Amino acid sequence: MVRIVLPDGKVLERPEGVAVIDVLRDIGPRLARDAVAARVNDELVDLSTRLSQPEVRLSAVMLDSPDGLFVARHSCAHVMAEASCSLWPQTKLVYGPPVEDGFYYDIDLDHSLTPEDFPAIEARMAEIVKEDRPFTRYEMPRGAAMAKLLAEGNEYKVDNAERATGDVLSFYVTGTRDSGCFEDLCRGPHVPSTGRVGAFKVVQVAGAYHHGDASKKMLQRVYGTAWPTRKDLDAHLKRLEEARKRDHRRLGQELGLFTIDPLVGSGLVLWKPRGAVMRHALECLMREELLRRGYQPVYTPHIGRLDLYRTSGHFPYYRDAQFPPLYETDRARILNELWIATYERADGQSLGARELQLLDELRSADRGLYDQLMGAGASAGAGERLAQGPDGREHNLRLIRQLLQHSDGFLLRPMNCPHHIRIFAADARSYRDLPVRLAEFGTVYRYEQSGEISGMTRVRGFTQDDAHIFCTSEQLQQEIADCVDLTKHVLKLLALDDFRVRVGLRDDSDKYVGSRENWAKAEAAVRDAVRHSGMPYTEERGEAAFYGPKIDFVVKDCIGREWQLGTVQCDYNLPERFDLRYTGADNREHRPVMVHRAPFGSLERFCGILIEHFAGAFPVWLSPVQAVVCTVSERSAEYGRGVFELCRQAGLRVELDDSPERIGAKIRAATLAKVPYILVIGEQEAAGRQVNVRTREGAQLGSCSVPEFLVACAQEISSRAVSTARGPVESPKPA
RNA sequence: GCUGCUGUAGCUCAGUGGUAGAGCACGUCCUUGGUAAGGACGGGGCCGUGGGUUCAAUCCCCACCAGCAGCUCCA
Numbered sequence: 001m002v003r004i005v006l007p008d009g010k011v012l013e014r015p016e017g018v019a020v021i022d023v024l025r026d027i028g029p030r031l032a033r034d035a036v037a038a039r040v041n042d043e044l045v046d047l048s049t050r051l052s053q054p055e056v057r058l059s060a061v062m063l064d065s066p067d068g069l070f071v072a073r074h075s076c077a078h079v080m081a082e083a084s085c086s087l088w089p090q091t092k093l094v095y096g097p098p099v100e101d102g103f104y105y106d107i108d109l110d111h112s113l114t115p116e117d118f119p120a121i122e123a124r125m126a127e128i129v130k131e132d133r134p135f136t137r138y139e140m141p142r143g144a145a146m147a148k149l150l151a152e153g154n155e156y157k158v159d160n161a162e163r164a165t166g167d168v169l170s171f172y173v174t175g176t177r178d179s180g181c182f183e184d185l186c187r188g189p190h191v192p193s194t195g196r197v198g199a200f201k202v203v204q205v206a207g208a209y210h211h212g213d214a215s216k217k218m219l220q221r222v223y224g225t226a227w228p229t230r231k232d233l234d235a236h237l238k239r240l241e242e243a244r245k246r247d248h249r250r251l252g253q254e255l256g257l258f259t260i261d262p263l264v265g266s267g268l269v270l271w272k273p274r275g276a277v278m279r280h281a282l283e284c285l286m287r288e289e290l291l292r293r294g295y296q297p298v299y300t301p302h303i304g305r306l307d308l309y310r311t312s313g314h315f316p317y318y319r320d321a322q323f324p325p326l327y328e329t330d331r332a333r334i335l336n337e338l339w340i341a342t343y344e345r346a347d348g349q350s351l352g353a354r355e356l357q358l359l360d361e362l363r364s365a366d367r368g369l370y371d372q373l374m375g376a377g378a379s380a381g382a383g384e385r386l387a388q389g390p391d392g393r394e395h396n397l398r399l400i401r402q403l404l405q406h407s408d409g410f411l412l413r414p415m416n417c418p419h420h421i422r423i424f425a426a427d428a429r430s431y432r433d434l435p436v437r438l439a440e441f442g443t444v445y446r447y448e449q450s451g452e453i454s455g456m457t458r459v460r461g462f463t464q465d466d467a468h469i470f471c472t473s474e475q476l477q478q479e480i481a482d483c484v485d486l487t488k489h490v491l492k493l494l495a496l497d498d499f500r501v502r503v504g505l506r507d508d509s510d511k512y513v514g515s516r517e518n519w520a521k522a523e524a525a526v527r528d529a530v531r532h533s534g535m536p537y538t539e540e541r542g543e544a545a546f547y548g549p550k551i552d553f554v555v556k557d558c559i560g561r562e563w564q565l566g567t568v569q570c571d572y573n574l575p576e577r578f579d580l581r582y583t584g585a586d587n588r589e590h591r592p593v594m595v596h597r598a599p600f601g602s603l604e605r606f607c608g609i610l611i612e613h614f615a616g617a618f619p620v621w622l623s624p625v626q627a628v629v630c631t632v633s634e635r636s637a638e639y640g641r642g643v644f645e646l647c648r649q650a651g652l653r654v655e656l657d658d659s660p661e662r663i664g665a666k667i668r669a670a671t672l673a674k675v676p677y678i679l680v681i682g683e684q685e686a687a688g689r690q691v692n693v694r695t696r697e698g699a700q701l702g703s704c705s706v707p708e709f710l711v712a713c714a715q716e717i718s719s720r721a722v723s724t725a726r727g728p729v730e731s732p733k734p735a
Numbered sequence: 736g737c738u739g740c741u742g743u744a745g746c747u748c749a750g751u752g753g754u755a756g757a758g759c760a761c762g763u764c765c766u767u768g769g770u771a772a773g774g775a776c777g778g779g780g781c782c783g784u785g786g787g788u789u790c791a792a793u794c795c796c797c798a799c800c801a802g803c804a805g806c807u808c809c810a
Contacts, residue, residue, distance in 0.1 A: 104805095112739065206805030207738030214807045218738050221805065249803095253746075262783085262801050318810060320736095415810060449736050449808060450801095458809080511810095545810050564809085596810095633767040660766075661773085668771035680768055695768060 003055040014051070021192075034352050037071040046073060046189040063191075063198060064228040069149040073098035075135060075190040075196040076125075076226040081105045082174060082182035083124035084222070087117075093184060094156040094210065094219055101562070102225035106208055108156065113220055118202040121222075125200065132195030133175045137188055143493055145169035149185065152352040156210070157185050161239055185401060193686055199588055202227040243558040247457040248611035255616050255674065257607075258456065266452040267460030271605050274624035277653065278610070279603055281622050283441060285493070285720070286465050286600065288689070289486060295439040300419035302443055306336060306409045307401065311577055312418045313513050315411060316340055323460075325409035331366045332407045334358055339400045347393055351386075355440040359386070359469035373403065416442035421578050423534035424592075429582035434480055434592065435471035441603070442466045456608030457563050463603045469595040470580070473521070476593050480529035480551075480568055483597040487532070487553055490599050495722045496613055499565070501535045502552045503544030512546055514573030522570040523549045529568075545596070549575040553601075557580060558612040569596040585685055611670040617674045617696060619722045620713065624655045625675045628712070629691075630666040632682035639686035643679060643706055646652055650710045671696050677713070 004012040004023060010402035020040065024047070025032040029278040036044055039059045044067055051058075061067045077096035088111055092444070094323045096105030099268030140148065142161075146169075149158045161169055164187070174194055175181025191197060201224060208221035229231040246248070252258045264270060271279060301720075306325055315322070320341070327333040341354040351359075363370040375385030388396045410563060413419065419437045429436065443463045452458050469479050491499060505523055506512045512519070526549045530537050537551075544550060550569035554562050571594040574580075582588040600606040610622070621627050627647060631640035637658045647654040655675075657666045663680065670678045685705075691709050693701040704712075 114740070205739070208806045210739075212807070214737065218806075220738080223805085259749065260802095264799070314810070321809070417810090444810095446809080451738095451806085452738060452808065456805090547810080550810095569810090630770090632769050635767070660768090662766090662768050663770060664768085665772050666770090671771055678770080680770060684769085693768080698771080700770065 001052065002051045005055065005057045007057075007059045007124055011374070012313065016052055017050045019047070020045065020049050020051065020058065023051070023058060027060075031060050035064055036063045036068045036196055037061040037189050039067065042481055044189050044344050047192050048137065057723065063196070064145075064232075069226070071097050071200075072191050072198050072228075073197065073226045074222060075101040075194070077103040077105045078172065078174065078182075078186070078190065079125050079128050079194055079197055079200075080121065080185055080202065080222065080224055081107070081184060082128055083121050084109070084516045085182060086124055087120060092154050092156060095160065097183075102203070102223060104221050106219045106221050108217070108219050111366070113205045113222060117203070117205075121202050122200075125202075128174065128194050129197060130195070132193050133181060134193045135190035136177050137170055137190070138173070138177050139168045139170045142167050142169055145171075145185075145482040150253070161185060175258055178332055183402045194567045198228050199230040200224055201233060201237070226660065234318065240559075246558045246612050246615040247455075248457070248557075248608040251611050251616040252456070252608075255611075255624070257611065260455075265460070266450065267448060267458070269459055269461070271458055275607065278618060278622045279607055282600065282603065285490070286441075287696070290467070290491070292436075293435040293437075293482065293486065294435075298420065298423055298438045298440050299311050300416065300440060300442065301411055301412045302445070304418060304593075307404060307414070308418045308422070309414075310339075310401065311438070311541075312421075312574060313577060314414055314418070316343060317409050317513075318414060321413050321446050321448065323412045323445055325411050326405045327409040330410050331362070331369055332404065334362045334365060335369075335400055335404050336409050337396065339404070340364070342393060342396050342400065342560070345393060348391070350392075351388060351392075351540075369403065369509075370650045371699075373399065393731060400492070412445035413442075414444055414446050416440060416444060416464065416466045417468055417574060419579075419595070421574060421580065421594075424468075424470050425578060425580055429470070429588070429592070431472060431582055431584045433471050434582060435475050437467055437469045439465075439467035450564070456604040457557060457561075459602075462605065462725050464594070464598045465600045465603065466598050469597070470575075470582075470592040471592070471595070472582075472584075472723070473593050476525050476570070476595070477529060477708075478572060479595050480525060481532060483568040483595060483599075484529055484533050484535075486534075487568065487597075487599040491566070492612065493720060493722065494611070494692070496555060496565075499553050501530065501537035502543060502564075503539045504545070504552060505539055505541050506544040506548045506549065507542035509542065512544065514547065514576065517659050518572035519549070522572050524698070526551055526568075526570050545569050545571075548594075548596075557609060562607055563609060565601040565609065566599045567597065569599060571596060591653075617676075619720070620676045621717045621720045623668045623671065623674075623676050624653065625655050626717075627677040627679055628655045628657055628666075628670040628673075628675045629681055630663060630670060630678045631656075631658045632663045632680065634660075636682050636686045640681040643691055645683055646706050647679075647710065650714070652710065652713060667694065677709075696697050 001013050002018060005012060012023065016705050020038045021032060024035055035047060037045055038061055040049065040051065040056050044061065049055050061071065063072055070449065077098065081093050083095055084107060088109055090110060092108040094106035094108060096103065146161055149161055169185060170188060171183050172180065172186045172188060172190055173181050173183040202222060203225050204223045206221055207218045210216040212221055225233065225236060243462055252275065258272055259270045260268065261270055262359050285635065306315055307565065325336060338355060338358040341352060341358060345352050373386050386399065424436055425437055441463050443460045443461060448458055448460050454462065471479050491497065504528060506519055530551050544628055546572035548569050550567050552564045553566035554564050575591050575594055582592055584590045628646040629640050631637045640658055641656060644654055644656040667678055674696050676696055680693040680694055685692055690703040690705055692703045693709060695701065
């Protein structure tokens, strides 16, 4: 017998081998009819599953529950796969899991699918759904199953089977077993029949690498969405459409905030006046906070010598993500390329072909330098010869760097830290000076892959609200905690409360610098700080910076893509690479620790996210235009111009619309421009020396005097009152 | 970077193997109008760039550039 414990605590006893569906039927016919799957103990299973353990917990899974949708979407992926195989018999199926809001199926197909194919796929799916064939599971011993898959000749399924665990592999037939119906290697579970997958739609197709490996073949990934009912599907499609309306690329265009011009360059943001206003407001906010928290502003240039980045490790670590170096001279270019070729040569190998070629180039470009390098000239000592042997790598790297002292290349800076480090190093530092906190809105340049560039969120030139803290290891804990606090503070101020915290740690790859001990200390410090902050967080291996672990604040944009905003990073390694020191209380030299941190992250990305967060309807303190004076007719225009001037003198960002349009059109224009306050000025207002206040939400707040309005605005602005597009909008309350 | 799609007026988009259209925006004029669109007229286009096919290319083919979606990457 099997003891079956139901969610309400009731216990049923049934013979061993009883099917879940039969148990549900005994509980209630409607339950049995509506369930799409079941949870047995903690496992999701088919309704046809037979119970064999002596005691189990059992609950029915309904289509409209998260579990039910997960199962139905997976089943829907099978239906889509069957449709594809039916339309294009050469389709090779790869992998088709449920995902948030839907599912996808990766396929290998010579015909490249376009949205024009979707109606045919959907039509075929609808037929399969209408046939309402059962999902029938059958199992085979691993050996037999592998033989079957090999015979079928789909190398992807063979690969999937090899990766699957267990002695038994399962298949699902949409129909009865051996009926010749579509079947697929699959772990399951599935809904009882194809009629139960809900309302679906094929939404897009795009490329995807097999196993996410860029060196592997590119497959076609067909995305679908599925919901319990047609109504739910429509609501989802509607939500997507609404989300697209708040896309910062669209709103940035519509509201005139920024533009990106191919003539200037891909991924380079041009801030138009209105966008610049909101960025400036954010910068002011941050400056106030930094001064309050003991930071010191600095300014540094946007480029630096290559040798700076050799010291830091940025060059050549991230060379393919950097704009190519600027070279003063051809000999600097050749020497640099020689340095890179030498650097990339594995230890213990002799000079490579590239090195020899560059040496040839150097000989014809600059014989003197060549002789110096090769030791043939009279001035060169034997020790300066370019070492040919297997152990010459380190020697040659040093030698080339030495020769580059005369004329080097420059790099558009990919990060600000090396410049700030050199400011720290410029003075003798005592422990009494620490922590030193150097802050700068520092613009950096990274050569992002062309396919990655997107609006303001992924660009090639951006400004970080950056700062570097140099402190003792005793101070480290508090400094990290303060940075986390600052980041939380600004996110809260902007009502950006939908973020997650990610602690990025190193993995075993070779992209990290520094010793294990340094990393262990840094990771402990970061983990400790975030734990003390009380925020939920996830630890992710392989997400660290190359010099240290970090705490990232990650938000989603309006179409669900995740972006890193604020970051706090702990670094024992760059102080070592730059040989930073301070004098301790013991009058001995000590190594400081660094914290890299940027609460906004990049102003470009942050503003992009803010645009979407507020759907362009910024709080008054951030609004590019805070009020528009709209005159009703020429008769009130002069008074209107006076009101405009008064507002402007009071420091309000105000515009005047005294055009010959009708008042309705002016209000419409101001509303669409999402200006928070519209001041309607007619003869009545002129007679009473008042303004009539209307909000972009359409509320008419009545009339008040100009000073009253200005005081209310000033209060709203100085308090940095925030209302999101979702929530209610606070307004001044004119009399 | 990879796969696919797209590129026509400032913006959103029609369109055709015989050198182009709409709406919005913009300009001028008329209208003096009270809380989301008053009317008339007008200016504006190397049809992304470079090659090719063709008597003829915005349209067909190729390459490049740029944008979009996804994948991969992201200090």
